[in-house]
Amino acid sequence: xxxVSQSPSNKVTEKGKDVELRCDPISGHTALYWYRQRLxxxxxxxxxxxxxxxxxxxxxxxxxxxxxxxxxxxxxLTIQRTQQEDSxxxxxxxxxxxxxxxxxxxxxxxxxx
Amino acid sequence: xxxxxxxxGPLSVPEGAxxxxxxxxxxxxxxxxxWYRQYSxxxxxxxxxxxxxxxxxxxxxxxxxxxxxxxxxxxxxDSQPSDSATYLCAVNPHNTNAGKSTFGDGTTLTVKP
Numbered sequence: 001x002x003x004v005s006q007s008p009s010n011k012v013t014e015k016g017k018d019v020e021l022r023c024d025p026i027s028g029h030t031a032l033y034w035y036r037q038r039l040x041x042x043x044x045x046x047x048x049x050x051x052x053x054x055x056x057x058x059x060x061x062x063x064x065x066x067x068x069x070x071x072x073x074x075x076x077l078t079i080q081r082t083q084q085e086d087s088x089x090x091x092x093x094x095x096x097x098x099x100x101x102x103x104x105x106x107x108x109x110x111x112x113x
Numbered sequence: 114x115x116x117x118x119x120x121x122g123p124l125s126v127p128e129g130a131x132x133x134x135x136x137x138x139x140x141x142x143x144x145x146x147x148w149y150r151q152y153s154x155x156x157x158x159x160x161x162x163x164x165x166x167x168x169x170x171x172x173x174x175x176x177x178x179x180x181x182x183x184x185x186x187x188x189x190x191d192s193q194p195s196d197s198a199t200y201l202c203a204v205n206p207h208n209t210n211a212g213k214s215t216f217g218d219g220t221t222l223t224v225k226p
Contacts, residue, residue: 033213035216040121040218042117042119042201042216042217042219043157043203045213045216048213091156101159101162104156104157104158105156106155
């Protein structure tokens with residue numbers, strides 16, 4: 001596609017439920033990143049995929065968070081047993097890797113009630 | 114102390130003036146520095162990056178880096194109302210993986226007509 005696509009754009013879920021967020025990177029981009037942005041704050045790195053290498057999970061805040069990516073295609077971020085503090089915008093970005101610019105998707109706004 | 118610090122603002126300047134946005138970082142080993150613009154409700158977009166000490170100019174934008182002082186700034190000349198947005202400073206400790214950066218919380222800029 002022309003840009004990074006994320007779905008859903010908005011998600012309201014009840015506390016304790018699991019949610020799955022999807023990211024479709026720009027075709028040919030080997031690097032994919034997930035960030036979380038709480039209201040009024042900067043971006044918080046969550047996880048990074050580069051090609052077929054083991055992902056860098058150093059930013060995942062707890063074991064309730066996990067992400068997968070098959071090859072250089074779609075990635076899903078799963079949050080289990082959601083908590084109210086998980087409410088945020090989840091942003092996905094992709095790049096060609098290295099120093100190349102990372103392009104962001106429009107994000108998924110998650111609200112846990 | 115946050116790894117990347119920015120004044121939250123809001124910073125208000127009249128149209129046509131110079132807007133000066135500042136960022137300090139704590140990791141002395143940081144190698145690459147990015148400025149992103151984020152309009153309300155939108156995803157961040159990269160506007161400038163800088164790796165070497167000194168100034169880098171691109172149109173109305175100038176990034177300034179001083180590694181000894183651990184300080185990076187963004188100047189916007191001839192500010193326009195369309196420049197009104199939140200500006201995020203991002204710092205990367207390595208000269209790779211531009212997308213995996215530490216972000217500040219952003220400075221909100223308002224340019225008044």
